Amino acid sequence: MTQPDAQQQPMQDMTGAKALxxxxxxxxxxxxxxxxxxxxxxxxxxxxxxxxxxxxxxxxEQGAVHAAEGWAKATGEIGVCIATSGPGATNLxxxxxxxxxxxxPLLAITGNVARHLMGTDAFxxxxxxxxxLPITKHNYxxxxxxxxxxxxxxxxxxxxxxxxGPVLVDIPKxxxxxxxxxxxxxxxxxxxTPAPRPEVIRAARELLLGAKKPVLMVGGGAQGAARxxxxxxxxxxxxxxxxxxxxxxxxxxxxxxxxxxxxxxSVAANHAISQAxxxxxxGLRFDDRVTGRVKDFAPQAQVIHVDLDAAEIxxxxxxxxxxxxxxxxxxxxxxxxxxxxxxxxxxAQLAEWRTRGEHPTTWGAAQAVRQVVARLRPDDxxxxxxxxxxxxxxxxxxxEKPRRWLTSGGLGTMGFGFPAGLGAAMAEPGVRSxxxxxxxxxxMTAQELATLTKYxxxxxxxxxxxNSYLGMVRQWQELFHEKRYSEVYLGDSNxxxxxxxxxxxxxxxxxxxxxxxxxxxxxxxSHDGSGLLEVVVPNExxxxxxxxxxxxxxxxxxxxxxxxxxxxxxxxGEKMNVVAEEQEARQ
Amino acid sequence: xTSPVQPVPDHLVSALVRDEPRVLTRITSLFGRRGYNIKSLxxxxxxxxxxxxMTFVVSGERGVVxxxxxxxxxxxxxxxxxxxxxxxxxDRELVLxxxxxxxxxxxxxxxxxxxxxxxxxxxxxxxxxxFEVTGDEGKITAFIEQMRPFGILETMRTGRIAxxxxxxxxxxxxxxxxxxxxxxxxxxxxxxxxxxAREVNNLF
Ligand SMILES: Cc1ncc(C[n+]2csc(CCOP(=O)(O)OP(=O)(O)O)c2C)c(N)n1
Numbered sequence: 001m002t003q004p005d006a007q008q009q010p011m012q013d014m015t016g017a018k019a020l021x022x023x024x025x026x027x028x029x030x031x032x033x034x035x036x037x038x039x040x041x042x043x044x045x046x047x048x049x050x051x052x053x054x055x056x057x058x059x060x061e062q063g064a065v066h067a068a069e070g071w072a073k074a075t076g077e078i079g080v081c082i083a084t085s086g087p088g089a090t091n092l093x094x095x096x097x098x099x100x101x102x103x104x105p106l107l108a109i110t111g112n113v114a115r116h117l118m119g120t121d122a123f124x125x126x127x128x129x130x131x132x133l134p135i136t137k138h139n140y141x142x143x144x145x146x147x148x149x150x151x152x153x154x155x156x157x158x159x160x161x162x163x164x165g166p167v168l169v170d171i172p173k174x175x176x177x178x179x180x181x182x183x184x185x186x187x188x189x190x191x192x193t194p195a196p197r198p199e200v201i202r203a204a205r206e207l208l209l210g211a212k213k214p215v216l217m218v219g220g221g222a223q224g225a226a227r228x229x230x231x232x233x234x235x236x237x238x239x240x241x242x243x244x245x246x247x248x249x250x251x252x253x254x255x256x257x258x259x260x261x262x263x264x265x266s267v268a269a270n271h272a273i274s275q276a277x278x279x280x281x282x283g284l285r286f287d288d289r290v291t292g293r294v295k296d297f298a299p300q301a302q303v304i305h306v307d308l309d310a311a312e313i314x315x316x317x318x319x320x321x322x323x324x325x326x327x328x329x330x331x332x333x334x335x336x337x338x339x340x341x342x343x344x345x346x347x348a349q350l351a352e353w354r355t356r357g358e359h360p361t362t363w364g365a366a367q368a369v370r371q372v373v374a375r376l377r378p379d380d381x382x383x384x385x386x387x388x389x390x391x392x393x394x395x396x397x398x399x400e401k402p403r404r405w406l407t408s409g410g411l412g413t414m415g416f417g418f419p420a421g422l423g424a425a426m427a428e429p430g431v432r433s434x435x436x437x438x439x440x441x442x443x444m445t446a447q448e449l450a451t452l453t454k455y456x457x458x459x460x461x462x463x464x465x466x467n468s469y470l471g472m473v474r475q476w477q478e479l480f481h482e483k484r485y486s487e488v489y490l491g492d493s494n495x496x497x498x499x500x501x502x503x504x505x506x507x508x509x510x511x512x513x514x515x516x517x518x519x520x521x522x523x524x525x526s527h528d529g530s531g532l533l534e535v536v537v538p539n540e541x542x543x544x545x546x547x548x549x550x551x552x553x554x555x556x557x558x559x560x561x562x563x564x565x566x567x568x569x570x571x572x573g574e575k576m577n578v579v580a581e582e583q584e585a586r587q
Numbered sequence: 588x589t590s591p592v593q594p595v596p597d598h599l600v601s602a603l604v605r606d607e608p609r610v611l612t613r614i615t616s617l618f619g620r621r622g623y624n625i626k627s628l629x630x631x632x633x634x635x636x637x638x639x640x641m642t643f644v645v646s647g648e649r650g651v652v653x654x655x656x657x658x659x660x661x662x663x664x665x666x667x668x669x670x671x672x673x674x675x676x677x678d679r680e681l682v683l684x685x686x687x688x689x690x691x692x693x694x695x696x697x698x699x700x701x702x703x704x705x706x707x708x709x710x711x712x713x714x715x716x717x718f719e720v721t722g723d724e725g726k727i728t729a730f731i732e733q734m735r736p737f738g739i740l741e742t743m744r745t746g747r748i749a750x751x752x753x754x755x756x757x758x759x760x761x762x763x764x765x766x767x768x769x770x771x772x773x774x775x776x777x778x779x780x781x782x783x784a785r786e787v788n789n790l791f
Contacts, residue, residue, distance in 0.1 A: 133613055134620055138663040141608065158663055311657035314650070 014180035016145035016171065017046035020109065023149040025052050027156055027187050029080050031071065031426060032056070032109075033064035035091075037084025039124060040111030042176035056426065056455060059447040061088050063419040065095025066445065069104045070423030070433075073406045074381055076224060078156055079423065082109045086124030089170075090131065094413055096166045097135040101410025102245065103220065105164035107155055108136075114174035115143065129170050137165035145175045146182030157188040163221070163309045193308060193326035200323050201333045204280070204304050207321060209339060211278035213300075213346045214238055217261065220245025220409065221283020221307065225328035226402035229282060230254075232331040235338035239350055241269040243284050245409045248399035258350065262290040263547045264391040268353035270545070270553040273298050275349070280304040283327045286316040287410065296552035306330045357545045357558045359396070363514045365465050366392050366543075368535040369436060371517055372463050373397040375525060381406060381424045381433045385417030385441035388471040391543045393436050415444030418462060422448055425460045425530075432459050432525070439466040439494050449504035452530050460530040464497055467539045475542040491539075501532040508532040597626060598652045599671040599678060599749055601642045602659060603633070610664045614641070617662065623647060623655040627680075627746030638666060642678075642748045671749050678749035682727050683709065685717045687738035697737055704730045715740055 014022075020043060024032070031054045036044045047055055058064040061083045068079030083092050089110040099106040113122040118141075129139045138158050140151050148171070155167040208214060216238040222229050226249045233240045233256055240250045241258045250257060259266030261273055270292075273279065279301040284290070291297040297317055305313050306323040313322040323330055359366040369392040376382060382397055383406040384390040390407060399405050406424060408416040417437045425433035442464050452460055465471075468491030477485050498508035507527055511520035517535065524533040547556040604610050611630065618625050626644040633640045645652050660668050671678070684706075688694045694716070701708070701718050704726065710717035720730050724747065731742065 129609065130612070133609065133616055309661070311654065311661055315654060 011180075015042065015046060015176065016142070016148050016178050016180055017042040017176040018049060019145070019148045019180045019182070019184065020152060020171070020176070021046055021050040021053060022184055023152045024080065025050060026184065027078070027153070029078065029107075030054060032080040032082055033058055033067040033071075033423065034082030034109075035061050035064055035084070035088055037086075037088045037111065037124070039085035039113055039173045040082065040088070040109075040171075040176070041084075042173060043082065043109070043111065043171070046176075055082075056451065058419065059450050060445065061091030062094055062415060063422075063445050063448040063451065065092045065106070065108065066098070066413075066416050066419035067423030067426070067448075067451075068106055068108075069095060069099055069102075069416070070383065070406055070420030070425075071427045072099075072104050072106055072423075073102075073420070074403055074424035075427050076105075076403060077427075078105045078107055078159055080107045080109070083111070084124070085110060085112045085128070085173075086126045088124075089126055089128040092168075093131060093135065094411075094415075096132055096168065098408055098411040098413045098416060099166040100135045100137070102408065103164045104166065105159040106166035107152075107159055108132075108166060108168040110168060110170045111176065112141070112170050112172045115172045116174075118172060128168065132168050135166070136168050139168040139170065141170045142172070142175050145178040145180050148175070148180070149182060149185045153185045153188050157190065161190050162193070193329065194324055195329040196306070196323050196325035196333055198333075200321070200325075201330070203321055204323060204330075204334060205337070207278055207302055207304060208236065208280065208334075211341070212343060213272075213275055213277045214341060214343075215258075215272045215276040215279050215301075216240045217243065217273070217279060217281040217284060218246040218249045219243045219282065219284020220249075221285075221309075222246055222249045222327040222331075223283075223402045225283070225326070225331055226250065228328040228331035228335070232335045232338070235335045235340065237340040237342070238280075239272060239346075241265075241272065243287075243290055243409075244394055244407065246284065247394060247397070247405045248402045251400045252398035253400060258354070260394055261553065262287075262292070263549075264395060264543050264545065265290075265547070265553070265556075266354075266395070267357035267545055267556070267558055268350055270547065270556050271353045272350060273301075274552070274554040276301040278302050278304070280306070282306045282331065283308070285309075285312045288316075291316060292547045292551055292553040292555075296554070359392075359544075360541060360560060363538065364541040365389060365467060365471070365535075365537045366396070366541065367514060368463075368465055368511070368517060368537055369393050370396050371521055372434070372436065375521060376434065377432070378404075379431045380404065381421065381428065381431060383407065383417050383421035383424060383433065383435045385435075385437035386412045386414045386472075387438040387441060388467070388475065388541075388543045389436050389438050389465040390417075391472075395543075414438075414441035416441075418442060418460075419445050419448045419451075421462070422451060422457060422460055425457055426455070429457075429459055432461055435460060435462045437462065437464055438471060439464055439468065439490055439497075440470045442497075443494075446500065449501065449506055449532075452506060453504050458529045461525060462501075462530070462532045463524075464532065464534045465537060466494065466497065466534050467537050467541075468494065469539045471539065472543070474539065478542065479546075479548070497532060497534040506530055506532055508534065510534045510536065512536045595624075595646045596648070598645045598647070598649075599642065599676070599747060600645060600652070600656060601640060601669040601671065601749055603666040603669075604639050604641060604662075605664045605666060606632070606637050606639045607664055610639070613662055613664060614659065617658055618645075618655065621655070621658060623651065627744070629746035629748050631748075642746065644747055669751060671751070675752040676749045677752060678723055678747050679721055680724065680727055680747045681719065681721045681745045682731070683717060683719055683741075683743045684731060684734055685710075685715050685740040685742070686734050687740055688712075688714050688716055689737075693737060697734070700733055701730075704733070706730060 033056045064081040068081040072079030113125045159167040258268040261269040302320040304321040305319045378400045421433045421435035470488040474488045501508040509520045509524045511517040545556045706718040706720040
């Protein structure tokens with residue numbers, strides 16, 4: 001990244017708005033995603049003086065914030081998005097909440113009405129700092145133009161350090177316009193991440209040494225420590241599970257890998273957790289989609305929890321050994337003096353579980369997703385939207401590297417996939433950014449097809465799994481609401497996706513049966529440029545294995561119940577009781 | 588089943604926070620969002636420019652309160668959390684109590700009682716006396732209980748405030764885990780956690 005001289009602009013012409021760009025440039029920000037409007041116009045005007053920063057005009061602020069997230073998730077660097085006051089700012093809200101949940105380092109810049117108008121319900125005024133208080137790591141209103149560089153530098157540091165997250169900087173219009181008399185600042189150094197205490201590492205080692213059925217669980221917080229985690233797991237020969245957010249932090253080709261845990265986790269991962277006697281978790285927060293019924297999560301295990309964020313330790317799952325540490329530090333410390341496990345019985349048991357939970361081989365979403373992910377190259381980025389296709393992709397894709405799997409985990413944001421894939425593609429023009437989306441979610445941010453065209457982005461490959469339904473909701477209605485399919489049918493009104501793509505000058509392909517699939521995928525992937533593949537699939541397949549909400553992991557339904565049998569709600573008894581689930585979550 | 592009237596314990600916690608816009612909202616919204624119960628809260632400036640001090644009484648089981656403290660500690664504006672249950676401390680609360688006075692006999696009786704508590708009369712009405720009492724929780728509760736039979740018309744309490752005994756520089760920060768507490772090096776003597784506290788004009 002180039003580090004342009006922030007002092008290039010004659011200081012006497014400096015305004016708050018120019019100081020903003022100078023500071024971003026000094027921090028190596030090369031690309032920002034945004035959308036202009038009244039209260040941010042001075043910033044857009046000043047942009048014309050800073051050619052070193054590329055601005056990407058999306059078609060909706062939600063597109064901008066997800067694109068910035070995609071950029072950040074793929075690179076690990078800060079993603080930046082910009083919006084005007086009022087509706088522009090509130091359109092960022094979903095993406096900020098998403099970034100908060102998934103710890104995406106993000107800087108959101110919003111314009112606001114002039115200082116003297118704040119609090120008067122002025123035109124396009126929204127209290128965006130108030131609105132985003134609980135969904136940002138921190139936020140600011142800049143009231144003194146001279147402080148702008150310092151605030152932006154601090155915001156970037158906060159967003160990136162520790163457990164990353166979004167930070168919003170709200171800049172009143174008159175502050176953008178004001179003459180700048182302050183100092184430009186250099187990027188602030190990252191604070192040191194905490195290293196584990198030696199006695200804690202010793203205790204963890206002791207626990208591991210005594211294990212007969214050990215399991216390692218790796219979460220999204222370990223994406224930056226994939227190498228250290230992999231060395232640690234291999235040194236100890238630890239069976240390893242990666243959560244939805246942790247996929248890629250341990251290579252899927254390694255025989256130690258057991259897949260993903262949780263609601264749509266693998267049979268092996270869920271049973272391994274349920275039977276483990278020592279469970280060591282790195283950088284994960286034991287989300288309810290991972291634990292199932294908390295009381296029966298890893299019931300026999302001594303839990304070692306390594307996390308940077310003390311508040312995550314013991315929040316949900318009882319922890320026997322808390323290790324407050326950066327994942328890399330702790331993994332490295334635990335790799336020294338490793339004693340590889342030799343546990344033939346445990347291994348045989350895991351091997352047996354690994355054979356279970358097969359997907360249907362008949363024509364359907366699973367087959368389509370399997371064929372697409374089978375063609376992934378190790379460097380390719382795979383982004384998904386939210387729903388059945390997302391879970392299928394998580395189950396079927398095999399990642400060898402971190403930061404190649406971008407998905408909305410914590411918030412489960414429909415509309416995330418395509419713009420995030422677009423942002424990642426712009427960050428890494430040399431790799432393919434493959435987006436798998438449902439017909440529902442794609443339409444939440446489909447307007448960003450225009451952004452592909454506008455910037456001639458050539459490496460985004462969109463695959464729409466079109467099952468004519470809000471598939472995941474339909475699955476729940478089928479299983480838990482006696483097939484009352486309430487408001488989930490889209491098939492009567494979906495657009496012709498190929499015509500839609502064509503309208504934006506994007507080339508499209510369609511597959512409607514297994515015979516078409518391979519050639520369509522090949523044509524779509526080998527096409528020189530971005531493209532859209534629509535796969536039309538039947539709607540009746542569900543995603544399995546599945547742990548019903550409120551059930552324990554070991555109570556998972558391993559494979560799809562036979563469709564031919566007369567419908568009978570699965571006998572889940574009290575497990576389905578959502579109230580019970582909530583109570584238990586508070587236990 | 589546990590008995591429904593089992594008392595929930597109170598915990599006394601102080602926080603040093605940067606004196607920046609919305610810091611109070613940030614903290615109270617965090618408590619509200621996560622369902623922690625604040626029984627009292629008092630806020631004031633400190634000897635350090637740009638830093639305020641808050642004292643909370645949080646009710647809840649130990650684990651809940653630890654989680655609340657850990658969440659608080661993550662806020663950028665929070666410089667430091669002090670869990671008073673881990674240190675010796677002094678605490679005080681100021682209460683105004685308005686007591687009904689039926690007749691002059693009663694008036695004498697009430698004033699007598701107030702003197703025993705060193706309560707000051709701050710307002711005298713024909714049918715009411717208002718007292719100011721300062722003390723720790725036990726004293727205040729006792730005073731109110733003593734006055735109750737006469738008829739309490741109104742009370743207002745400032746909420747408890749607390750300081751650790753001994754010299755400030757000794758105070759360590761703590762990290763909480765299930766049932767264990769890890770003591771960190773004092774951070775206070777060096778600098779507030781995230782660089783120097785900035786002064787930003789309050790707009791609102
Ligand atoms: C913004 C948003 N609204 C609603 C939901 C609830 N939701 C979760 S999955 C889903 C269905 C998604 O359908 P589709 O995009 O067609 O994907 P499929 O499940 O069929 O693969 C819905 C509505 C959500 N996650 N996000």
